[in-house]
Amino acid sequence: xxxxxxxxxxxxxxxxxxxxSQEVAERVDEKQIGGSRYFIGKERxxxxxxxxxxxxxxxxxYTVPSETDLVSLIAYAGGFQENARINDVKIIRRNGDxxxxxxxxxxxxxxxxxxDQEQTPLLKPDDTVIIADxxxxxxxxxxxxxxxxxxxxxxVYIFFLISRE
Numbered sequence: 001x002x003x004x005x006x007x008x009x010x011x012x013x014x015x016x017x018x019x020x021s022q023e024v025a026e027r028v029d030e031k032q033i034g035g036s037r038y039f040i041g042k043e044r045x046x047x048x049x050x051x052x053x054x055x056x057x058x059x060x061x062y063t064v065p066s067e068t069d070l071v072s073l074i075a076y077a078g079g080f081q082e083n084a085r086i087n088d089v090k091i092i093r094r095n096g097d098x099x100x101x102x103x104x105x106x107x108x109x110x111x112x113x114x115x116d117q118e119q120t121p122l123l124k125p126d127d128t129v130i131i132a133d134x135x136x137x138x139x140x141x142x143x144x145x146x147x148x149x150x151x152x153x154x155x156v157y158i159f160f161l162i163s164r165e
Contacts, residue, residue: 045066070089
């Protein structure tokens with residue numbers, strides 16, 4: 001039963017990602033402006049390409065309007081998952097220097113507490129947003145697996161005791 005639910009959830013995730021990718025592809029006119037990473041959308045809006053990695057609904061590359069801020073990108077990516085450390089978000093920004101990119105640290109807890117837009121920087125072309133994982137949730141997952149193994153071991157032990165009699 002769990003295997004079926006797992007495969008069903010994977011299928012739904014993939015279908016949502018494909019649908020979202022098609023929606024983005026329909027919005028983008030494949031014209032780059034000069035050598036930069038700006039694109040013109042079909043509705044004549046200026047678009048940029050950015051990446052989001054870590055515990056979000058749909059990590060990956062996104063083509064978004066040039067005025068997109070960090071919170072909006074995370075919303076496009078399906079929002080935070082339970083194990084996201086929203087106080088430890090990094091934006092990796094390459095300002096022409098591939099070897100030494102700028103690292104902008106953002107604490108989104110401050111934004112959610114205050115609503116202050118100054119806490120959410122605007123994104124630039126080729127920015128990569130990295131959201132850290134909370135290790136506590138990882139330990140919770142290990143505990144759940146151990147609990148499942150213990151349950152199976154108990155069932156096997158009960159069958160062993162019954163078969164001895």
